[in-house]
Amino acid sequence: MLSTFFMRIYVGLVVVLSIGGLVYVYTAPLESMRANRDGVPYFTPPVINPETGEPVPVDTLVRHFKGQ
Numbered sequence: 001m002l003s004t005f006f007m008r009i010y011v012g013l014v015v016v017l018s019i020g021g022l023v024y025v026y027t028a029p030l031e032s033m034r035a036n037r038d039g040v041p042y043f044t045p046p047v048i049n050p051e052t053g054e055p056v057p058v059d060t061l062v063r064h065f066k067g068q
Contacts, residue, residue, distance in 0.1 A: 038063070038066070039062070047061065
């Protein structure tokens, strides 16, 4: 009976810490989680090529202008 009580406390503590950690990561993300190594923010929408009208990812443009 006592072991079941302690197990429920342990599981509750793990759940609270996990949810707290996820909330912290999403509300105050690290600088490395905001942009990639080229400085382009994540979830940036693609830009439209004016000649063809096709969407081009911003990462491709950055690599092109860096000469990579």
